[in-house]
Amino acid sequence: MITSKQIIIKGLVQGVGFRPSIYRMAILHKLNGTVENNNTGVIINIEGDKKSVENFINDLPIRTPIASNITSIVVTDKPYSDYSNFEIIKSSSQSNEVTEVSPDIGVCNECLEDIKTQVNRIDYAFTNCTNCGPRFTIIKDLPYDRPLTTMSVFPMCDSCKNEYIDILDRRFHAQPVACDNCGPQYSIDTKGECLTDIKTVIERTCSLIENGKIVAIKGLGGYHLGCSTFNDKTINRLRIAKNREGKPFAIMFKDISSAKEYLHINEEEEQVLSSWRKPIVLLKLKKKISNSISIGLDSVGVMLPYMPFHYMLFDSLSVNSIVLTSGNISDEPVLISNTEAIEKLGEISDAVVTYNREIYNRTDDSVVKVINNVARTIRRSRSYAPSPIELSINTEGIFAGGAELVNCFAIGKGNQAILSQHIGDLKNLETLEFYEESIERFSKLFRFKPELAVMDMHPDYLSSRFVEKLDIPIVKVQHHHAHIASCMAEHKLDEKVIGISFDGTGLGDDGNIWGGEFFACDLENYERINHFEYIPQPGGDGVSKHPWRMLISYLIHYFGIESISNYEFLFNDINPNEISTIKSIIESNLNCPLTSSAGRLFDSISSLLGICHNATYHAEAPMQLESMANENIDEKYSFSISHDISFKSTFAEIIDELKSNICIADIAGKFHNTVVSIIVETAIITSNKTGLKKVVLSGGSFQNSILLKKAEQQLALNGFEVFTQSQIPSNDGGIALGQLAIAAKRRELNRII
Ligand code: ZN
Ligand code: ZN
Ligand code: FE
Numbered sequence: 001m002i003t004s005k006q007i008i009i010k011g012l013v014q015g016v017g018f019r020p021s022i023y024r025m026a027i028l029h030k031l032n033g034t035v036e037n038n039n040t041g042v043i044i045n046i047e048g049d050k051k052s053v054e055n056f057i058n059d060l061p062i063r064t065p066i067a068s069n070i071t072s073i074v075v076t077d078k079p080y081s082d083y084s085n086f087e088i089i090k091s092s093s094q095s096n097e098v099t100e101v102s103p104d105i106g107v108c109n110e111c112l113e114d115i116k117t118q119v120n121r122i123d124y125a126f127t128n129c130t131n132c133g134p135r136f137t138i139i140k141d142l143p144y145d146r147p148l149t150t151m152s153v154f155p156m157c158d159s160c161k162n163e164y165i166d167i168l169d170r171r172f173h174a175q176p177v178a179c180d181n182c183g184p185q186y187s188i189d190t191k192g193e194c195l196t197d198i199k200t201v202i203e204r205t206c207s208l209i210e211n212g213k214i215v216a217i218k219g220l221g222g223y224h225l226g227c228s229t230f231n232d233k234t235i236n237r238l239r240i241a242k243n244r245e246g247k248p249f250a251i252m253f254k255d256i257s258s259a260k261e262y263l264h265i266n267e268e269e270e271q272v273l274s275s276w277r278k279p280i281v282l283l284k285l286k287k288k289i290s291n292s293i294s295i296g297l298d299s300v301g302v303m304l305p306y307m308p309f310h311y312m313l314f315d316s317l318s319v320n321s322i323v324l325t326s327g328n329i330s331d332e333p334v335l336i337s338n339t340e341a342i343e344k345l346g347e348i349s350d351a352v353v354t355y356n357r358e359i360y361n362r363t364d365d366s367v368v369k370v371i372n373n374v375a376r377t378i379r380r381s382r383s384y385a386p387s388p389i390e391l392s393i394n395t396e397g398i399f400a401g402g403a404e405l406v407n408c409f410a411i412g413k414g415n416q417a418i419l420s421q422h423i424g425d426l427k428n429l430e431t432l433e434f435y436e437e438s439i440e441r442f443s444k445l446f447r448f449k450p451e452l453a454v455m456d457m458h459p460d461y462l463s464s465r466f467v468e469k470l471d472i473p474i475v476k477v478q479h480h481h482a483h484i485a486s487c488m489a490e491h492k493l494d495e496k497v498i499g500i501s502f503d504g505t506g507l508g509d510d511g512n513i514w515g516g517e518f519f520a521c522d523l524e525n526y527e528r529i530n531h532f533e534y535i536p537q538p539g540g541d542g543v544s545k546h547p548w549r550m551l552i553s554y555l556i557h558y559f560g561i562e563s564i565s566n567y568e569f570l571f572n573d574i575n576p577n578e579i580s581t582i583k584s585i586i587e588s589n590l591n592c593p594l595t596s597s598a599g600r601l602f603d604s605i606s607s608l609l610g611i612c613h614n615a616t617y618h619a620e621a622p623m624q625l626e627s628m629a630n631e632n633i634d635e636k637y638s639f640s641i642s643h644d645i646s647f648k649s650t651f652a653e654i655i656d657e658l659k660s661n662i663c664i665a666d667i668a669g670k671f672h673n674t675v676v677s678i679i680v681e682t683a684i685i686t687s688n689k690t691g692l693k694k695v696v697l698s699g700g701s702f703q704n705s706i707l708l709k710k711a712e713q714q715l716a717l718n719g720f721e722v723f724t725q726s727q728i729p730s731n732d733g734g735i736a737l738g739q740l741a742i743a744a745k746r747r748e749l750n751r752i753i
Pocket of ligand 2: 156157160161178179180181183
């Protein structure tokens with residue numbers, strides 16, 4: 001029996017080799033018809049034997065490309081058209097073609113097999129196919145064709161060409177297709193000597209790593225620095241070389257089973273770790289690895305191999321893990337140029353492993369943390385960017401500049417937001433250049449012309465300054481409103497909600513520094529319902545590096561300047577002269593902006609418990625506080641909620657417990673519970689006042705597992721519907737999405753002033 005169906009597939013189905021895979025399935029099932037892209041997804045017209053059509057439909061979710069993400073399949077009957085073959089119809093609309101930029105995809109199992117069996121690909125480290133390999137990192141412009149990628153300098157050999165033009169081949173239209181005879185090659189540069197044979201490159205790299213040396217290795221989106229996981233001396237050398245005192249390093253494990261030996265990995269974590277995106281996943285340690293990798297933390301960032309080279313390296317290495325951290329100095333962007341790498345990384349490493357294909361778009365390894373069984377993106381870059389985020393609102397022509405410290409920008413195309421890869425701290429000159437260059441590249445790649453720009457209210461953010469120079473209408477958005485809107489956009493929420501935003505900093509509209517905020521808000525606007533009590537921040541922004549200074553300020557605020565002498569036991573490690581200086585800064589109210597920041601509160605408690613007085617990297621104090629906390633404890637401290645939220649009794653009770661030598665882990669646990677209680681109680685008060693039942697949580701502090709997990713659970717127990725971030729970072733990397741959504745909404749309502 002013959003049947004005729006139309007199938008509409010939605011989701012991430014463009015730019016991932018979707019149509020050729022449909023073609024191959026149709027040929028396999030001996031069916032005729034067409035497949036084409038349109039604005040909403042992929043449309044398939046299919047005709048043939050009824051059973052075959054059914055099998056074809058059943059195969060759709062299973063046999064389509066790994067990087068695609070089907071969100072819906074709708075099948076309807078259609079009149080019979082008597083197609084004589086199956087055809088891919090070229091998209092006619094330009095605007096819809098432009099969002100087809102696939103992120104990079106970790107090497108697939110079939111390609112790994114080819115490396116062992118295919119004559120022209122034995123040990124060939126650039127083996128890839130339509131299901132895997134580099135994408136965004138090599139694309140210069142659209143259409144996505146080899147001449148417009150950094151593969152353009154490698155003419156295909158006849159054998160690769162035959163695969164490339166054969167629609168039934170796994171490498172049909174795989175733009176980076178290559179083999180040992182025609183593609184890029186690795187080399188190793190050891191102090192002036194350059195060796196090119198891949199076997200030698202692998203052997204040398206292994207022996208260097210095994211002998212306690214540091215090797216720079218070119219990855220997919222930038223260089224890495226690698227060394228032994230077990231050699232503290234080498235790791236410390238790497239810290240000094242990178243000018244990275246305390247920040248944790250990531251580790252690459254050979255496979256999931258070797259990772260399980262050292263780390264607690266639950267089902268969800270295993271799935272993320274092994275997914276085609278191969279991000280760094282933050283995992284709890286089961287067994288100690290080294291003293292120097294993640295100092296003071298109970299977790300470490302772990303990833304699995306994603307390039308053929310990584311697999312080949314572990315095949316020869318005598319160990320099952322290596323430190324693999326981004327190849328940069330301090331806060332500079334990760335290096336991508338071979339010359340620069342040899343010059344800069346060559347100096348701090350013992351060898352540089354490189355290859356002769358250019359990385360065009362820089363991407364860092366993405367970072368994910370599973371909290372409450374949901375994967376949360378912490379850093380969105382390699383293999384995530386530039387996949388669009390579907391929104392319920394028209395964003396066409398809107399440019400969102402993002403925040404400053406953890407920058408990422410966004411552009412609006414139709415109903416989509418396209419977020420840049422993680423850019424970094426714009427205060428670093430090279431990073432600011434990377435920001436400007438990436439904006440230019442996104443505009444070209446996605447055929448984007450900005451008509452409306454969004455900036456943070458903070459006029460001194462370098463992103464704000466960039467936006468102000470654009471000479472187009474500007475929308476200014478409050479930082480914490482943007483955090484909440486970012487989470488709302490991710491969940492396609494377009495209504496009034498209770499928004500709770502906790503983070504380190506952000507300019508409020510009263511000129512103070514906000515960060516412990518309770519809003520009743522929608523996408524357009526917000527009302528500030530309550531906030532953490534204002535505390536002077538001695539010395540301004542710099543205080544985030546010195547939690548003890550903020551602690552002094554809390555103590556003076558709550559217990560008076562005279563009381564500090566009673567608390568000397570808290571500051572044994574701090575120079576008394578410095579303490580006097582901070583006291584007098586606070587007393588004279590010199591450069592002491594007021595802050596309601598949750599980040600500063602967590603900093604102060606971390607210092608109060610003697611965990612971290614001075615931070616060597618962003619958010620070190622709260623991260624160590626979380627690591628230390630006993631999350632199985634149920635008690636909490638008292639607090640008071642009135643026109644603001646005061647922690648006076650919290651501090652008093654903690655100090656009493658410190659004096660009675662209660663264990664730090666329990667105090668840290670009880671402090672987390674206290675903040676969770678404040679969240680729940682304030683949500684209840686706000687709900688009683690407004691009738692709102694949906695709570696949106698966002699801001700960098702919600703990367704804290706204990707806080708987010710308990711807040712989600714407790715709010716749900718109290719009848720709230722809770723929305724938290726997963727695809728988009730809740731830190732400042734998500735700000736651009738919120739800015740975009742707010743501007744889009746205000747434009748829709750005609751309320752752009
Ligand atoms: Zn492959
Ligand atoms: Zn070839
Ligand atoms: Fe923030």
